[in-house]
Amino acid sequence: MIQDIKAPITVYTAFNHKKNKAFPYFLKWDGIGYKIESINLHHTYKSGFTLLHVFSVSTKTMSFKLVLNTDNLFWTVEQISDGIS
Numbered sequence: 454m455i456q457d458i459k460a461p462i463t464v465y466t467a468f469n470h471k472k473n474k475a476f477p478y479f480l481k482w483d484g485i486g487y488k489i490e491s492i493n494l495h496h497t498y499k500s501g502f503t504l505l506h507v508f509s510v511s512t513k514t515m516s517f518k519l520v521l522n523t524d525n526l527f528w529t530v531e532q533i534s535d536g537i538s
Contacts, residue, residue: 487512
């Protein structure tokens, strides 16, 4: 089931200097930690002057839509899915 939410989230990121890419690899939401298995989509858009990075990621059991606000470096989870329709 897909749920639309907007909540602050803890995200651990890494930077690969050889590929010149930053990416999330672990998140903690609602007191539970999830290792990110794959990044399915990444895109950016602007809201006014604020650049936002959107990552659609998957763990073993869940999918998340994560948003990074580059003005304040805050992460939010905007959508979750457990794969059950």
